[in-house]
Structure formats: structure tokens, C-alpha cells
Amino acid sequence: DQQVKQNSPSLSVQEGRISILNCDYTNSMFDYFLWYKKYPAEGPTFLISISSIKDKNEDGRFTVFLNKSAKHLSLHIVPSQPGDSAVYFCAASGRDNFNKFYFGSGTKLNVKP
């Protein structure tokens, strides 16, 4: 059973607009959440993370929001750029095993010029 879910396989956004990528999780022991960006045939690169003691973390154009009660997090990219086109993976790790990362199935973002 998948503990981290990304229900949107793809998202298309116009350049300059906001991209919102969503992620849901089921395990209440998760306390650290990450977003990775991945290009085809390459390894994922770390983008941004958030601890469960926060509800928002910002890094430049990227902001991650965490809603613990809903077990939901989202990644906002503002403004979106064509170079942001990639697959974005949500991941989580928990207090019970912080060295075990669970990944979602990914959302393919296409930013149109």
C-alpha cells in the first residue's frame, strides 16, 4: 500500500504562472517531507523540504506547504519557468525510521513558453 501518493500524473502551466503540485500521505509517523526534481535518465535532485513542526518553508521561487491534519503537502512554484519542466517527486520519512524514505509516483510538470 502506497504511503505517499501523488494523484496527478501530469500538470501543464503557462510560463510566469503558478504551478501547484500536490501530495498526500497516510502514515502519521512521517515527520519530514521532501520534494525532488527529476529529468529523464538522471537521478533526482533535492529541491526543498519541510519538517512537521512547520507549516511552510520557502526557498526562492519554491514554497512547500504542510497541512498535518489533512496529511497533505503541496509545492508552489512562482513564477514557473520552462526550465522547471521535469518530474517532481514527493517523499517522506518518519520518526520510527528516519533513514527510510517513501516516494510518491511523481507529477510531470510541463511549463509552456
Place this chain on the structure above:
Amino acid sequence: DGGITQSPKYLFRKEGQNVTLSCEQNLNHDAMYWYRQDPGQGLRLIYYSQIVNDFQKGDIAEGYSVSREKKESFPLTVTSAQKNPTAFYLCASSWRVGGTEAFFGQGTRLTVV
């Protein structure tokens, strides 16, 4: 430069043969991981190791074996018992503490014919 090196990038093997994928890191990380990615799917954990001479099965360990004799190295053997070995394999490493991200290698594309 510190990082994770996976070799080779592309690997072809005949069905029924065992094959070993290499993963080396010079980040001084204690924890190392092997993930598998199939088209349209997320990253699934095969094995992980939190310390030298110790490793645990992930969600899809059947047909795979690993060793962790050195901190820097975590090779993965895909045995002939793995029913669907053709996939993109990703190695990662992290600090052995909570609230930290995993760093990924560039991946190895294994094709079994």
C-alpha cells in the same frame, strides 16, 4: 567534488545472468539506498543500509542482494531470480540522522534481453 557515482550508466545482460551494479559515495554518509524506477512509477526501495556490515530489505527486495563492506560502497546484485529486472536503478546516500535529505546518483539503466 563530493557525490555519488553509479556505474555503468547503461548495462545489458542476457536473461538468467546475475549482474552487479556499482555505487560509490565520497560524502562520508552512513546510510545508503537502492531504489528502482519503472516507467510511470515512483521510486521503490529495494534495500537500504544504515551502517557498514548492516542492511535491511525494502519493499521489493526479492531477487536482489546487497553488501556493505565499506562505508563508501553499496553494490547491488540483480539475480536471475528477479522476474522483471529491466528498470532504472538509483543509488542514494544520506546522513544517519532525522531531518536530512538523500542524495542520488545518476542511475543505471539495466536492460535484460
